[in-house]
Amino acid sequence: MKKSTTTKINILFPYMGNSIGGSHISSLILVKNLPKQYHPIVLLHKRGPLANYLVENNIPYIIEEKLVTDSNGKWQYMCAFTQFTNLLKRLKIDIVHTNEINMHTIWLLPAFFSRTKHLWHQRTPGPNKSVYLSFLSSKIITISDYTKRTLPIFFGNKIEVVFNPFIFLKNDKKLSSEEKYTNLNLAWIGNFHRRKRLDVFINVIGELEKIHNIPPINAHVYGRPLEPISGEIEELIAKKKLKSKILFHGFVSDITSEINKIDFLIAPAEKEAFGRTIVEAASMGIPIIANKEGGHKEIIIDKESGVLIQHNEIDNYVTSIVSLIENSKFKNELIKKAYDFCAQKFSINTHILHITKIYKSLIN
Numbered sequence: 001m002k003k004s005t006t007t008k009i010n011i012l013f014p015y016m017g018n019s020i021g022g023s024h025i026s027s028l029i030l031v032k033n034l035p036k037q038y039h040p041i042v043l044l045h046k047r048g049p050l051a052n053y054l055v056e057n058n059i060p061y062i063i064e065e066k067l068v069t070d071s072n073g074k075w076q077y078m079c080a081f082t083q084f085t086n087l088l089k090r091l092k093i094d095i096v097h098t099n100e101i102n103m104h105t106i107w108l109l110p111a112f113f114s115r116t117k118h119l120w121h122q123r124t125p126g127p128n129k130s131v132y133l134s135f136l137s138s139k140i141i142t143i144s145d146y147t148k149r150t151l152p153i154f155f156g157n158k159i160e161v162v163f164n165p166f167i168f169l170k171n172d173k174k175l176s177s178e179e180k181y182t183n184l185n186l187a188w189i190g191n192f193h194r195r196k197r198l199d200v201f202i203n204v205i206g207e208l209e210k211i212h213n214i215p216p217i218n219a220h221v222y223g224r225p226l227e228p229i230s231g232e233i234e235e236l237i238a239k240k241k242l243k244s245k246i247l248f249h250g251f252v253s254d255i256t257s258e259i260n261k262i263d264f265l266i267a268p269a270e271k272e273a274f275g276r277t278i279v280e281a282a283s284m285g286i287p288i289i290a291n292k293e294g295g296h297k298e299i300i301i302d303k304e305s306g307v308l309i310q311h312n313e314i315d316n317y318v319t320s321i322v323s324l325i326e327n328s329k330f331k332n333e334l335i336k337k338a339y340d341f342c343a344q345k346f347s348i349n350t351h352i353l354h355i356t357k358i359y360k361s362l363i364n
Contacts, residue, residue, distance in 0.1 A: 008039040009363060012093045014103050017044035017063075020053050020253070021191060022276035023123040026143075026164040027099040028059060030355060033165070033348050038359065041091060053253055084110035095119055095138075095362055104137075105130050112136045117362040124273050125150040125294070138362050141355075144295040147273045160358065163298075164274055165351035168283045168343040181215040181325065184208075187262040188219075189255060189277040190269060192226035197291070197312060198233055200268035204317045206240040211318075214325060217245055222258060224251040259284050264321060267291065268312050275299055279346050282306075282338040287331050289320050305338035 013031055015024065031040045042061040044051055054061050067083055088096070088110060096111040097119045098104045104120050111118035120137040125147050132152065134140050140159045142148040148161050186205070190196040198221065205219045225248070237246050252258050255277065259265070265281040267290035274295040281288050282305070290296045292308035300306035307320045324331040344350075 008037055009094045009359060010039045010041060010092050011095045011097050011359070012041050012043060012088070012091065012107075013097050013099070014043040014045070014107055015050055016100060016102055017046040017050045018048040020049045020251075022164075022274075023099055024050060024053070026123075026276065027097075027121065028054070028057070029165045029167075029348065030351065031059060032057070033352055035352070035356065038356070041093070049251075056253060081110060081113075085114040088114045088116050095359060097121060099123060101128070101130055105133060108133055108136055119358070119362065122147060122151065125271055127151060139358055141358070143274045144298050146295045146298065162351065162354045162358070163346050164276060164279070165348040166279050166283055166342065166346045167348060168339070181263060183218055184215045184264075184325070185218045185220060185262045186264045186266055186321070187222065187259070188266050188268075189222040189259075191223050192229040192233075194229060195270045195272075196223075197268040197270060198223075198229065199236055200291075200312050200314065200317075201266050202233060202236050202240065202242065202246065203314050204266060204268075204321075205242055205245060207314055207318045208321065209240075209242065209245065211322065214322060219246045220249060220258070220262060221246060222249050222252055222255060256280055256284065259286055262286060264289060264324070266317065267296065268309075268317075269296075270294070270312075272296055278306075279342050282335075282342040285335050285339060287324055287334055288338065289317060289324075299342065300338070301341070304334070305341050306334055 013027060031042060034040055042054065042059060044061055044063050045067060046065060047063065051061065064087065067080060093116055095117045096107050098107050099121045108118055117138040120134045120140045122131065122140060122142045127150060140155060141162045142151065142159060143162065143164055145161055148159055151159060188198055188201040192198065205217060208214065208217055237243055249258065259281055265277065265286050265288045267275060267278050267288060269291060270293055272294040278288050278290060278296065278299050288300060288306040290300055290306060290308055291312050292310050296308065300308055302308040309316045309320065
């Protein structure tokens with residue numbers, strides 16, 4: 001049934017609530033900027049870091065802690081099944097838009113059996129077992145062509161690529177900088193997972209410290225420490241004698257304010273679905289040096305809008321950083337092209353136009 005043009009479309013955005021990362025931020029930018037004919041309802045299953053972020057950003061939400069969230073506990077989940085379907089009916093939900101793997105699997109069947117449209121937003125590379133359930137979804141969105149290619153080919157036209165949204169505030173000072181560095185501030189941003197390759201960043205700093213004709217280095221690490229990576233990194237720092245050089249900031253909710261303070265972003269992550277911090281850095285005029293893999297290649301054109309490093313080769317990171325320090329003209333060309341490319345491709349307006357077109361197709 002077609003929805004009346006004067007009736008608001010209710011969209012449920014459920015989250016577990018116990019963590020926050022780039023995927024959450026991307027989806028909540030959408031929530032905050034949807035046109036008036038859409039009514040987003042943010043639901044948390046647990047109180048935690050995400051609730052704090054929602055409060056800080058004035059995003060209303062509801063808590064439903066009594067709903068069973070372990071779909072592996074099949075009997076408990078099936079017993080609670082009617083609670084999910086009743087909630088969808090009570091809130092008059094038109095579309096369930098899920099953004100986390102556990103939310104996909106928990107909300108897919110209630111949406112399917114209550115005849116509510118379900119939008120599966122795949123934000124990590126596949127394949128995994130749960131992704132095969134998405135054939136029951138009304139639509140599948142991926143955040144990059146790289147992510148799309150990792151999913152089963154038989155999904156065909158059911159999958160659509162929609163890039164993440166970003167805010168672009170032009171920083172003319174950064175886009176035409178001729179500054180002479182008194183200190184060199186390099187940054188790594190991410191969760192402490194092995195594929196994020198914080199070890200590569202530490203090794204790059206270690207090699208840069210051996211070069212005497214560059215400014216003193218401050219190496220900034222942003223992200224919540226997690227074991228066993230945290231312990232391994234502490235050992236590596238001790239081995240390289242870099243304790244005074246590595247500055248741990250923990251998780252920072254407003255990472256853009258921190259990015260504005262740095263001189264270079266180093267992004268060595270492997271199998272990255274997209275690379276949110278890379279676009280955030282580009283939006284603020286920060287030069288980017290990244291691993292040549294995954295979604296990075298859809299954001300950066302090598303030697304045109306940033307530098308891509310094959311196989312995370314440490315020496316190539318080092319020579320690229322030194323080259324950009326010494327050649328401000330080339331660095332500024334990279335910065336400007338990165339800003340222009342990303343502002344055109346990853347703007348909020350582009351994202352919202354694409355997503356609302358999908359919403360309309362589901363409702364109609």
